[in-house]
Amino acid sequence: MNKKITYAFVQKPEANKKGLYPIYLRAFQSGKKIEIATSITLTNRDWSAIRQRVKKSNKLHERHNAILDAYDKKVLKLLINNFVHDETPLTLRQFKDKILSTHQTDGSFTDYILNYLNENKARLRIESWWSYKSQITKLLKFKKEILFTDLTEQFINDYHLYMLTTLGNNENTASKSLRSLRTFVNISLRYGYMKNNPFKFITIKKVDGKRDFLSLEELNKLSEAYFSGKVTKSIEKEILQYFLFSCYTGLRYSDLKTLQAGSIDGNKIKINMHKTGYLVVIPLTQKAIQLLPQKIPFGTEPVFRIYCNKVTNRILKKIGQTYGIPKKLTCHVARHTFATASITLGIPIEVVSKLLGHTSLKTTQVYAKIVDNVKEREMEKWDRL
Known part of the structure; x- marks a missing residue:
């Protein structure tokens, strides 16, 4: 040959x-x-x-x-x-x-990365691919054309400041963008397009962001509204159904989308987490079982009809306003609710970590801190007696 x-x-x-x-x-x-x-x-x-x-x-x-x-x-x-x-x-x-x-090392840095993303689209998770593409779009707002030679420590610091001041990003959002940029730089270094690493002396901050979650009272209020038939519009009922199911199981939005009938084994869910690929087994509570469709499809059929993120969040916002919940409801709020409620109910943090599919206990410990802060805030009410 x-x-x-x-x-x-x-x-x-x-x-x-x-x-x-x-x-x-x-x-x-x-x-x-x-x-x-x-x-x-x-x-x-x-x-x-x-x-x-x-x-x-x-x-x-x-x-x-x-x-x-x-x-x-x-x-x-x-x-x-x-x-x-x-x-x-x-x-x-x-x-x-x-x-x-x-x-x-001459030429357009952003054009190279865009070409690289297009060439490697099949190897990347679709969410990651779109996220990287949006980060390039954001980067080009800062500078219309970015060459490899533009990537310096000063450029990165200026871009960081631009995100915080001009775009009004919070520190976590800016840090996420810098981590994406660092990924692009590492690709360029790997293939010889860049010789020096501009991130060598840069530390990307990671600040624990605000995690909204439902209190047990708020969760019961929405649950009661669903099961009592107060929610009558079909789209609102469908979205509240899988939102509450996430509250009782901790599933991410991406996992809800890929949840198949074959993943339900008796009173348990066995699912490979979309984000990490880890196999997680989640026992179903009675409330979670009641939220499953009456006629569960077979095999690879999806369990729920999941609307896009934009529609889901818009409807959840409306539901929250209707029932007097002063929080921005999203599917991730449901996951946070499962974590904080589980810890509040006394489930060991190691068990909660396994149920959430976390790869590190440190990730789960953030929820323990949130619960402690809520306890401290609530105890302050004694001083107002």
Whole structure:
């Protein structure tokens, strides 16, 4: 079988958000192919498919063609060295990794990351993929074009300040964005697009955010409204149903969406947590059992009809206002409610941690602190007697 690697520069048929078409290095071996994104994006009329170079009509043609020439030299050097010195031919994956690890550090940082995300979409959880894409959009609000050379410690500090002041983000939101940016930087470092790590001397803060949860009285109020038939609109009843089910089981919104009939085994739920992949077994209380549909479907059929996050939160907000609950109700409030209620009822924190599917007890201990704070606040009422 022929193990020879051949390659060509091609213009992708799909345009980016700016209406430009990315240039890729496409390599072939034994009927398979692999693609490497360059930093070059063009209009259709600026690319010569025959010459595999940028036409002079593009004002940056000299710079772009210099990048392609550099790729040519690196590829030829790599293939010749492999042929002369190595007995085992390169695989396409090795070829790509070696080319990227020696690539120059000029070009667009954000274009490279967007191309990387598109290439690796199948390997990422869809929520993570969309989150990373939104972080790039947010980053481009700060600076319209970001080159690899722009990524300095000062740039990161300025971006942090911009999020806190101009965008009005809280520290946790800003820190989440910085962690995403650090992930992008690490990818660039791994493949040789950057040589120095701008995050080397930067500590990303993690502040315990406010966790809203229902008190036992508020949970009982909503539960009573559901079971007594006070909630009559079908969409409100459906959403309150799976919100309360989450309150009694601790399931995340993503786990509610993927909860299948086959996951219910008698009076237990056996489910691989969507976020961590951990298998968690949750015994069902009587209230949770009553919240299951009367006719549970079979096999891979979803247990609940789950509306999108936006609709779910809008309806939950309306329900909260109707029943005088002064909190922003979301599915994560339901998970927080399960955690704090469980600890309040005396369930050992180690058990609560297992039921929530936490990978670390430290994560669960946050809820213990919340419960302690509530106790202290409530005890202060004695001083007002």
